[in-house]
Amino acid sequence: MPGRPRDPDLEKRLLSAAWSLLTSHGYDALTLARVAVEARAYRTDVYRRWSSKARLVTDVLDEYLPPVADLNTGSLYGDLRAFVENLATVWAAPWIDGLTGLLADLRHDPEADAAYRSMIQRRDQPLVNAIARAVRRGEIREVPELALVGNVLEGPLMHRRVVGRQAVTPEFFDAVALSAHCLITGTTVLR
Structure with missing residues (x-):
């Protein structure tokens, strides 16, 4: 006996509702039940698709965050500078304050943590490409530890926004890229 036909737009409505709640009220205020209400759906519709708030928000970020552009400026420094500036658009968003709540929840949710790490890996691909281009151009001989490079680029943005609560400037981008x-x-020195 077949069940009720699936609503093909339901998952899109749920993700859209979660994005709307995340950007307007923040991570802490977002609940799976609120997402259901906002999407005009049943709570079971949400719980059937996502086992936790962290898993839902990871999928929402994967769906709605603007992609990190893969800009080829012709130099390693230029590519690093472009990458940092691109990342800064995300770190400047008001909802980013709730990211610390998501990161804390990921510690207790292996499925959400794996999905989050996968999303971050995809978003880091432009940096991987920039390093590969620098090797091909002869600017560097070997590929450095990419995780450390990513930390050096994104860590200052995170710290400045979340801890220091300061705006980023073009000079700040320059300093981070140069570091x-x-x-x-x-x-x-730049070559």
Whole structure:
């Protein structure tokens, strides 16, 4: 005996509702029940698809965050600078304050943590491509530890926004990109 036909737009409505709640009220205020109400759906519709708030929000971020552009500026420093500026658009969003809640929840939700790490890996691909281009151009000989480079680029943005509660400036982007460039090349000057 067949059940009720599936609503093909339901998952999109649920993700859209969760994004709306996340961006307007923040991570802490978002609940699976509120998402259901906002999407004009049943709570079971949400719980059937996502086992936790962290898993839902990870899928929402994967769906709605603007992609990190893969800009080829012709130099390692230029590519790093473009990557940092691109990341800053996400870190400047008001809802980012709730990211610490999501990160805390990921510690207790292996499925959501794996999905989050997968999303981050996809979003880091432009950095991987920039490093590969620098190797091909002869700017660097070997690929540095990419996780460290990513931390040097994104860590200051996170700290400035979440901890320092300060705006980022073009000069800040320059300093962050130069720091990563120095780490990768082992030099303190741009070539």
